[in-house]
Amino acid sequence: MKSLLVLVLLLFSLPALAVIETYTFNNDVDQRRYQSFVEELRCPKCQNQNLSGSNSPIAADLRGELYRLINEGKSDTEIVQFMLDRYGDFILYRPRFTPQTAILWLAPAILLLSGLVVVVMVLRRRSNSDQLVDLSAAEQQRLQTLLDEDRSDA
Amino acid sequence: MGRLKLFLPLLVFMLVLVFFYWMVARIGDGGYNPQSLPSALLNKPVPDFQLPQLEQFQNTLTEQDMQGQIALINIWATWCPSCHVEHSYLNQLASEQGIIIYGVNYKDEAAKALRWLQQKGNPYRFNVFDRAGGLGLDLGVTGAPETYLIDHRGFIRLRYQGPLNERVWQEKFAPLIQQLQSEQQEAAG
Numbered sequence: 001m002k003s004l005l006v007l008v009l010l011l012f013s014l015p016a017l018a019v020i021e022t023y024t025f026n027n028d029v030d031q032r033r034y035q036s037f038v039e040e041l042r043c044p045k046c047q048n049q050n051l052s053g054s055n056s057p058i059a060a061d062l063r064g065e066l067y068r069l070i071n072e073g074k075s076d077t078e079i080v081q082f083m084l085d086r087y088g089d090f091i092l093y094r095p096r097f098t099p100q101t102a103i104l105w106l107a108p109a110i111l112l113l114s115g116l117v118v119v120v121m122v123l124r125r126r127s128n129s130d131q132l133v134d135l136s137a138a139e140q141q142r143l144q145t146l147l148d149e150d151r152s153d154a
Numbered sequence: 155m156g157r158l159k160l161f162l163p164l165l166v167f168m169l170v171l172v173f174f175y176w177m178v179a180r181i182g183d184g185g186y187n188p189q190s191l192p193s194a195l196l197n198k199p200v201p202d203f204q205l206p207q208l209e210q211f212q213n214t215l216t217e218q219d220m221q222g223q224i225a226l227i228n229i230w231a232t233w234c235p236s237c238h239v240e241h242s243y244l245n246q247l248a249s250e251q252g253i254i255i256y257g258v259n260y261k262d263e264a265a266k267a268l269r270w271l272q273q274k275g276n277p278y279r280f281n282v283f284d285r286a287g288g289l290g291l292d293l294g295v296t297g298a299p300e301t302y303l304i305d306h307r308g309f310i311r312l313r314y315q316g317p318l319n320e321r322v323w324q325e326k327f328a329p330l331i332q333q334l335q336s337e338q339q340e341a342a343g
Binding site: 084086088 | 188189191192193194195261287291292293294295296297
């Protein structure tokens with residue numbers, strides 16, 4: 001029983017926070033803004049990590065910049081613009097809708113639609129092949145003799 | 155026909171395999187670098203800065219010192235292994251082809267950087283000493299080495315992440331420099 005409990009407990013883990021430095025803010029709102037920024041901004045040197053998850057030097061620099069910008073009283077849009085001016089759309093995990101990023105936003109809808117089209121086509125073909133074929137009187141009679149022959153053989 | 159249809163998944167799998175193999179080969183020979191990003195500053199002027207010169211600390215350099223000629227801006231540091239690899243090629247560009255190269259010594263120690271230039275040769279017109287990485291940040295630098303090509307107006311026209319070599323130069327820089335030269339002549343004439 002005890003070992004079972006241990007096993008079950010092993011299934012859970014606390015999220016590991018890779019960030020080494022800690023910034024303290026004057027108020028809770030700024031603290032939360034910082035948290036959401038480091039979660040939503042992407043490390044420009046890494047393939048797929050946000051600022052909070054990366055220990056690359058550039059990610060540490062950008063966390064420092066965020067701390068500075070927030071303390072300077074910059075608004076969220078100003079901070080996002082600051083990052084965009086330097087690193088482009090890549091830095092946003094939720095990119096803006098622009099001609100370059102349109103494919104990212106539209107691809108799921110396009111894929112879903114094409115999936116639906118395929119499903120409809122398959123269903124339609126299946127119901128067509130299920131339809132009963134009407135036999136003419138001659139064919140009906142031939143079928144009957146075949147069946148009778150079969151029965152007499154057995 | 156029905157038989158052939160059975161081989162369709164295999165065929166698709168083979169195509170995917172060929173695609174993956176091709177991409178890995180391209181990463182291997184440097185033809186594709188998944189870490190290189192398009193610069194957000196493309197076709198924009200070099201950002202404003204005011205920083206000391208590495209060679210003469212009392213000198214203050216600004217973006218205007220880099221304007222007027224087609225040139226390279228090279229981000230380097232002594233802690234960066236690829237910069238060692240790249241340095242002899244930069245020397246060659248400067249001495250044999252007469253390319254103007256401005257250096258940005260990025261998050262480095264001045265003494266180490268000066269010793270490096272003394273030992274390995276100095277291909278740079280001058281070096282901006284960017285201890286805090288502020289200019290690097292404004293340029294959108296993600297690491298060293300990085301090289302920017304600027305036109306005669308001081309606008310950024312190309313950003314290359316990684317060490318320069320002959321192949322990269324011939325592929326990316328040389329054709330664009332020719333184009334920039336003709337742009338410059340048109341503007342002058």
